[in-house]
Amino acid sequence: MNILEQIVADKYKEVALKKSMIPVEVYSKMPLFEVDRRSLKAALMAADSTGIIAEFKRKSPSKGIINGHADVAQVTTAYSQYAAGISVLTDEPYFGGSNDDLMLARETVSTPLLRKDFIIDEYQLYEARSIGADVILLIAACLSKQQVKQLAQAAKSLQLQVLLEVHNEEELEHICDEVDMIGVNNRNLKTFEVNINTSLKLINKMPGDKPAVAESGISDADTIATLRHAGFRGFLIGENFMKHTNPAIAFADFINKLQAKIVT
Numbered sequence: 159m160n161i162l163e164q165i166v167a168d169k170y171k172e173v174a175l176k177k178s179m180i181p182v183e184v185y186s187k188m189p190l191f192e193v194d195r196r197s198l199k200a201a202l203m204a205a206d207s208t209g210i211i212a213e214f215k216r217k218s219p220s221k222g223i224i225n226g227h228a229d230v231a232q233v234t235t236a237y238s239q240y241a242a243g244i245s246v247l248t249d250e251p252y253f254g255g256s257n258d259d260l261m262l263a264r265e266t267v268s269t270p271l272l273r274k275d276f277i278i279d280e281y282q283l284y285e286a287r288s289i290g291a292d293v294i295l296l297i298a299a300c301l302s303k304q305q306v307k308q309l310a311q312a313a314k315s316l317q318l319q320v321l322l323e324v325h326n327e328e329e330l331e332h333i334c335d336e337v338d339m340i341g342v343n344n345r346n347l348k349t350f351e352v353n354i355n356t357s358l359k360l361i362n363k364m365p366g367d368k369p370a371v372a373e374s375g376i377s378d379a380d381t382i383a384t385l386r387h388a389g390f391r392g393f394l395i396g397e398n399f400m401k402h403t404n405p406a407i408a409f410a411d412f413i414n415k416l417q418a419k420i421v422t
């Protein structure tokens with residue numbers, strides 16, 4: 159079993175347990191369920207967008223603990239000044255995240271929020287809306303084409319935007335009308351190797367009407383310039399900021415370098 163298969167097998171168990179404890183109707187009564195949703199797609203398409211989706215990520219299977227002390231409110235406040243969107247890991251066992259992290263981010267910032275988790279059941283979409291997410295992630299590698307269609311339709315009925323993540327050309331077959339954005343994950347989930355060429359190789363095979371997001375392993379402004387030139391509108395960055403004691407400062411430094419690159 160590779161790590162993604164292991165995470166997903168555990169996620170099925172986690173969701174089954176939650177379903178037995180919290181009826182889905184409970185979620186629609188939570189205050190954040192009613193809050194208006196923000197559009198990440200529009201934020202990525204804005205002419206002056208940095209395109210950065212900055213991620214709050216405490217640990218990961220590939221790196222272990224990345225930042226054990228970061229404060230969600232402080233970090234997301236800093237991210238919100240320049241990021242098109244903020245991604246918050248809510249998976250606890252493998253990424254040290256929680257629904258509370260996302261709820262706190264929602265109470266702190268008005269930037270579009272991506273719930274970063276392993277979605278395998280409609281139940282998680284109600285949960286996502288109730289904690290204040292604007293966007294959910296569907297990972298083609300762990301869902302059938304039919305599951306992507308059903309989950310994306312259900313997400314749209316809850317006014318949640320859908321980011322579909324792919325790793326290769328075959329997974330592009332999972333794209334359906336309900337998908338808003340397409341992410342290419344540069345991380346090979348079997349070897350954990352990250353290679354930006356994964357994004358560069360796929361961009362010309364992707365539909366032009368859905369913003370493309372390059373994910374993982376991005377750590378400098380030159381890479382963003384290369385990806386932007388190739389056609390990417392979004393850049394999902396986690397570890398590069400979170401590995402610093404103060405991710406807010408690392409993010410601000412990165413933005414300064416990015417802006418200097420745009421001016422020169």
Ligand SMILES: O=C(O)c1ccccc1NCC(=O)[C@H](O)[C@H](O)COP(=O)(O)O
Pocket residue numbers: 161162213215218219220221343345347373374375376394395396397398
């Ligand atoms: O990050 C991992 O180790 C990982 C392992 C297994 C499944 C998913 C994983 N990461 C999820 C992500 O997509 C990244 O958190 C995201 O793209 C940001 O990546 P990075 O900038 O390299 O932290």
